[in-house]
Amino acid sequence: MGPVRRSFSPWTDPDAVPLIRFENVTKKYGDFTAIDNLTLNIYEREFFALLGPSGCGKTTLMRMVAGFEEPTSGKVLLAGKDLVGVPPYRRAVNMMFQSYALFPHMSVADNIAFGLKQANMPKAERDERVKEMLKLVKLDKFGGRKPHQLSGGQRQRVALARSLALKPKVLLLDEPLGALDKKLREETQFELTDLQVTLGMTFLIVTHDQEEAMTVADRIAVMDHGKIIQVATPGEIYEQPVSRYVADFIGDVNIIPAKVETAGGNAIKLKSPWSESPIEVSTNVSAANGSDAWLALRPEKVGISLQPPAPGTANVLAGEVWDIGYLGDLSIYRVKLPSGDIVKAQIANSTRLVERPITWEDKVWLSWAPEQAVLLTS
Numbered sequence: 001m002g003p004v005r006r007s008f009s010p011w012t013d014p015d016a017v018p019l020i021r022f023e024n025v026t027k028k029y030g031d032f033t034a035i036d037n038l039t040l041n042i043y044e045r046e047f048f049a050l051l052g053p054s055g056c057g058k059t060t061l062m063r064m065v066a067g068f069e070e071p072t073s074g075k076v077l078l079a080g081k082d083l084v085g086v087p088p089y090r091r092a093v094n095m096m097f098q099s100y101a102l103f104p105h106m107s108v109a110d111n112i113a114f115g116l117k118q119a120n121m122p123k124a125e126r127d128e129r130v131k132e133m134l135k136l137v138k139l140d141k142f143g144g145r146k147p148h149q150l151s152g153g154q155r156q157r158v159a160l161a162r163s164l165a166l167k168p169k170v171l172l173l174d175e176p177l178g179a180l181d182k183k184l185r186e187e188t189q190f191e192l193t194d195l196q197v198t199l200g201m202t203f204l205i206v207t208h209d210q211e212e213a214m215t216v217a218d219r220i221a222v223m224d225h226g227k228i229i230q231v232a233t234p235g236e237i238y239e240q241p242v243s244r245y246v247a248d249f250i251g252d253v254n255i256i257p258a259k260v261e262t263a264g265g266n267a268i269k270l271k272s273p274w275s276e277s278p279i280e281v282s283t284n285v286s287a288a289n290g291s292d293a294w295l296a297l298r299p300e301k302v303g304i305s306l307q308p309p310a311p312g313t314a315n316v317l318a319g320e321v322w323d324i325g326y327l328g329d330l331s332i333y334r335v336k337l338p339s340g341d342i343v344k345a346q347i348a349n350s351t352r353l354v355e356r357p358i359t360w361e362d363k364v365w366l367s368w369a370p371e372q373a374v375l376l377t378s
Contacts, residue, residue, distance in 0.1 A: 008218060010043040019044040019202055020065060025074035027060055034060045036226035047196050047203045049213040052223035058206045062172050066095045092169040098178045100159035102147040109143035112162045119166060133161035153184045173205040189215045210250050222246050243378045247296040254343050256295040260287045274341050280314045282371040294376045299346035301372040304333055306358060308365050317343060317366045321358060335364055
């Protein structure tokens with residue numbers, strides 16, 4: 001599935017027509033603005049994630065597609081058709097909830113068949129579709145069981161099969177893996193992406209879990225206060241955030257305050273209270289001399305050493321190891337600078353840890369290449 005996902009990028013085609021389009025959508029509840037003049041395109045066969053903290057408006061957007069909410073102004077289009085006034089049961093979408101909402105008195109097969117019955121599908125065709133869905137989610141032998149006889153992961157699969165049974169144009173996933181434990185959630189994320197590619201359907205997921213969005217999505221929309229701050233692929237969101245908000249929300253990061261000292265070409269020198277010497281950054285971001293700026297530096301891009309680097313090495317900070325977090329596959333070092341600020345550095349534990357080479361209260365030097373950090377102006 002990997003090559004398929006990497007080659008799929010309809011959003012780069014100016015002639016591509018979106019399957020879902022939010023066009024200048026605003027949603028208000030009294031004086032509160034949940035969605036603020038938002039425009040967004042989602043394409044057919046795309047796995048799209050709405051990511052943000054509670055109250056940012058992501059669930060409101062999904063509910064507009066489902067038909068549970070109507071925009072105060074603007075349009076929500078599905079395959080070019082305005083959805084305003086179209087009841088939920090007449091929309092070519094289906095929704096899977098975090099709670100799964102399975103009928104406890106029905107068998108797994110009957111739960112999956114419920115929507116098909118409501119659609120008056122003939123029994124023979126219905127039975128065949130249920131069989132197909134059970135095989136798809138690897139529950140072939142569980143059709144006769146009741147939901148309480150299943151594990152959490154199995155119930156999640158039943159809810160997914162029921163949502164897919166009617167073969168909607170769009171499947172809406174509202175925090176679908178939130179009830180699963182961490183290990184099972186991680187396994188299910190990959191199963192979900194493979195399933196989406198296999199079916200060739202459009203999935204729209206709402207989540208506040210950054211790792212989940214990064215794993216499953218072709219593109220992510222990072223939201224805040226009813227606005228979209230950035231829409232991009234997971235790699236672009238992580239490596240090229242457009243603001244401190246996005247950089248800080250996605251993954252772990254050091255945000256270093258600075259002022260632009262000299263700017264020329266693709267090289268900029270910054271003066272920061274965190275460093276006695278200028279900080280160099282390679283970037284194509286334009287910034288005026290003397291303007292405020294921030295450097296977003298991921299911990300895994302920071303080298304840490306007990307020995308000072310060679311004279312003339314760019315971007316060096318000296319400090320003392322303040323805290324260490326051992327996470328098995330990696331270790332996080334929190335280094336306190338003379339200014340009192342903390343910089344995080346991350347090291348992969350590629351060998352079995354017998355004796356820690358760098359420990360608490362050691363004096364260390366941190367360094368990074370000019371191209372490893374991202375210059376932010378907002």
